[in-house]
Amino acid sequence: MSYAIIGSGAIGGALAKQFARSKINAVITNRRGPASLKQQAFAPTVSPAETVDALDAEVIILAVPFEATEEIAKARADWSGKIVVDATNAIEFPAFKPLDLGGRPSSEVVATRFKGAKVVKAFNTLPAAVLADQPRRSEGHRTIFVSGDHAEANEQVASLVTSLGFSPITLGRLGEGGLLQQFGGALAVHSLIKQR
Structure with missing residues (x-):
């Protein structure tokens, strides 16, 4: 599999650190171009x-x-043939509350934008500093929630999560698990440890 991280801010940088730590090849990009990423x-x-x-x-x-x-x-x-991992959070600023999407999960909105892609929600519930930290703890592994409407894509993202040293917890479809893990959902900002 080939991987790209779109965005080099706090979350993108944390993911890049985990890819590098796990020796998984990836590219990273931002709107300012490669020179800004040196x-x-x-x-x-x-x-x-x-x-x-x-x-x-x-x-x-x-x-x-x-x-x-x-x-x-x-x-x-x-976007057919692509797995698009939605690590975003739909936040209304400066109020810092969930955007009003008419009751739709934010990842379903993303899926309508990326026509043909298999959209999977992941990597969005941990604060960036925690996401960048060592995922393996003495008591187990930090967890990453995974939700999507395509079982095969969920499995591929869960496999990536495992390769990065985390423990995946697959929550089902975007309309189910995606709601739980989006900003304002019951699982947002929870750093859980799966014991082994």
């Missing part, structure tokens, strides 16, 4: 790329503000 890249495992090139990856992790997903989605008319 200091942040975790060479040789995670390398900076142009966004257009990063979107060729099989698994694309969205580590950008929720509103930015719409513009990224416009880069292609058809």
Whole structure:
């Protein structure tokens, strides 16, 4: 599998650190271009790329503000064959409350933007500092929740979660588990340890 992290802020940087720690090759991109990532890249495992090139990856992790997903989605008319991992949180600023999406899970909104993609919600519930920290604890492994409407895509993302050193907990479909893990949901901002 080929991986791309779209966004180099707190969450994107935390994910890049985990990819590098686990020696899993990936590219990282942002809207400012590869030159702005020279200091942040975790060479040789995670390398900076142009966004257009990063979107060729099989698994694309969205580590950008929720509103930015719409513009990224416009880069292609058809996202078939791609797994798009939604690590965003739909937050209304400055009130810092969930965006009003008419009761729809935020990842279902993302899925309508990325036509043809298999969208999986993951990596959005841990604060960036915790996500960047060592996932293996003396008492077990930190957990990452995974939700999506395509069982095979959920399994592939859960496998990535395991490869990064976390323990995946698959919660089902976006309309079920996705609601639990989105910002304002019951599982948001919970750092759980799965004992082994």
